[in-house]
Amino acid sequence: MAKKVSFNKDDTRQHIILLLKYISEGIFEKENILAMSLLCAVAGESIFLLGPPGTAKSLVARRLKLVFKEAKSFEYLMSRFSTPDEIFGPVSISKLKNEDKYERITDGYLPNCTVVFLDEIWKAGPAIQNALLTVINERIYKNGSQTLSLPMKALIAASNELPAENEGVEALWDRFLVRMVSNCISDERTFFKMIRQDRVPEVVIPDELLITDDTFASWQSAIAHITISDETCTIVANIRKLLKEEEKKQKCTTTLDFYVSDRRWKKLFHLMRTSAWLNGRVSTDETDCILLIHCLWNKEEFIAQTIECVMKAFTLHIEQRITKLHTTIDKTIKERSANLPVGKMIEADSFNTYVVERYFYYVLKDYPKGKCLFAKTDFNHLSIGKDTSGIIYMDSNIQNWIIHAIYMGTPFNSKLGSSGKVEKVSLRKCKDGIVVNGTPYAFLRKASGNNANLSNNLFEDEKEPKVNTAFQQLQVELSEISNIFNALSARIAECTNLFVSDDDKKLISQQIKATGKLLNELYIKLNNSQMLL
Structure with a gap:
């Protein structure tokens, strides 16, 4: 008998934490699958587990049944010989004989159970699969002349394969909102911990923690009032756009490869609202969108591409604004440069101003990849006013980046030496330095001497206004982008969503890190461009 636990029954998050602790006992590397299964049960959705035999898929269903008070479970291993009688119950002979009614005896079968587990679901025949469509979606079952409202909270299906194409199961596959991969234990130490475990422990959840019908109903009412945030809508809009682009990129033979129906999107928002409520929030946020990693893929060969679309969607709107600001900076500099007297430009070699290394190279300040000559x-x-082609490469002898312009009369290969990979860049002249791929970099100045007092103007005799309006406007835009990025970055870094695994969080964090790098490059570009704007 389980010990009594003391907790605030109004604290839904703490309630879920305790339930997850109990049902995860003695199960290894399946915590996220258990958490997502519980989320699906509360949201009234179904989950599909893809994985080989012996990876605890059925155990997940058995543990999930334990969280509901007075729950019943139904498990069945499908085969191509399975009949509806074995799933929905045998036909009542007495009613057929005495009342001329074709009805099934459902007690102990799927229509009478709280948690259902169907293994090798794709091997079931059309009669079973067609009946499951309304069972999963509407939670009803037509039993003769009666329409039964099912007590089923969740249906967990499993298989070691995905449904075959062109066999008419697309509608059934679409009903499984969450799709997760269940693999063997990957960590060696965890594996031997499982080996040394005599048997999977029997779990008894304290009665006060069990989810009653009243509790379940009150949660559904509360979930319906959860607000869908603008941030959630932005990420979903990005995902929809990226999935369409990926479909064109992959040249898919069928539109179903990256297809997500309107019904699924409606249910996915309900799933995210359920996640928000169970995590103790009144509104969805970006962390709820991480769950979509396990909800959008249709084919095994496109799992990686679909997950990448979800990852990119978190920062797509930010990266689009970064790209737009890059373009604005370039356009502003180009327009200004075209109207200035080039003949008055101060050439770098006019002064013995800059640090020279290895006799022939200036040093670029603040180059993000490292020291650059x-x-x-x-x-x-x-x-x-015009870009010139150039190259950049890492010189392995001196461990410095080297930039050269490519111009007539200079053999291309003579620039390489013992370098590694060579990349093409665009180069332009600017005040006290060069512009590399649109970003200005000043040459490193000598530390002392009268050169420190040289004019900071790009052109002699030009009088810059005290307030650089163009630069200030660009700074405001960059500040807005930074605020959006920092808010997103903070929410992901502080993510405590009970249904998000560390691996999933890591994927999104990698995407945010990549976008942060782009933002940092934009900061450098704008700051280095200040005197040119």
């Missing part, structure tokens, strides 16, 4: 002799071959 630019060939002195190439400077005069650059233009202020």
Whole structure:
């Protein structure tokens, strides 16, 4: 008998934490599947587990049944010989004989149970699969002349394969909102911990923790009032766009490869609202969207691409604004440069101002990849208003990045030496430095001497206004982008969503890190461009 536990019954999050602790006991590397199964049960949705035999898929269903008070469970291993009688109950002979009614005896079968587990579901025949459509979606079953409202909270299906194409099971596959991969234990230490375990422990959940029908009903009422945040809608809009783009990129032979029906989207928002409520929030946020990693893929070969679409969607709107601001900076500099007297430009070699290394190279300040050198002799071959082709590579001998302009009369290969991979770049001349791929970098100045007092203007005799309006406007835009990015980054970093695994959080964090790098490059570009705007 389980010990009594003391907890605040109004604290739904703490309630779920305790339930997850009990049902995870003695099960290894299946915590997230158990959590998602519980989420599906509360949301009234179904979950599909893809994985080989012996990976605790049926055990997940047995543990899930334990969280509901007075719950009944139904398990069945499908085969191509399975009949509806074995799933929905045998036909009542007495009613057929005495009342001329074709009805099934459902007690102990699927229509009478709280948690259902159907293994190898795709092997079932059309009669069973067609009946499951309304069972899963509407939670009803037509039993003769009666329409039964089912007590089923969740249906867990499993298989070691996905449904075959062109066999008419697309509608049934679409009903499974959550789709997770159940693999063997991957961590070696965890594996031997499982081996040394005599048997899977019997779990008894304290009565006060069990989810009653009244509790379940009150939760459904509360979930209906959860607000869908603008941030959630933005990420979903990004996902929809990226899935369409991926479908075109993959040149899919069928539109179902990346297809998500309106019904599924409606249910997915309900799932995210359920997640928000069970985590103690009154509104969805970005962490609820992480759950979509396990909800959108249709084919095994496209799982990675679909997950990547979800990852990119978290920062797509931010990266689009970053790209737009890059373009605005380039356009502003180009327009201004075109109207200035190039003849008055201060050439870098006019002053003995800059640090020179290895006799022939200027040093770029704040280059993000590391120390970077630019060939002195190439400077005069650059233009202020027009891009010149160049190359950048890592010189393995000195462990510095090297930039060269490519101009007529200089053999391309003579620039390489013992370098590694070579990348093409665009180069332009600017005040006290060069513009590399649209980002200005100043040359490192010598520390002392009268050179420190040289004019900071791009052109002699030009008087810059005290307030650089163009630069300020760009700074405001960059600040807005940064605020959005920082808010997203903080929410993901502080994510305590009970249904998000560490691995899933890591995937999104990697995407945010990549976008942060782009944002940092934009900061450098704008700051280095200040005197040119």
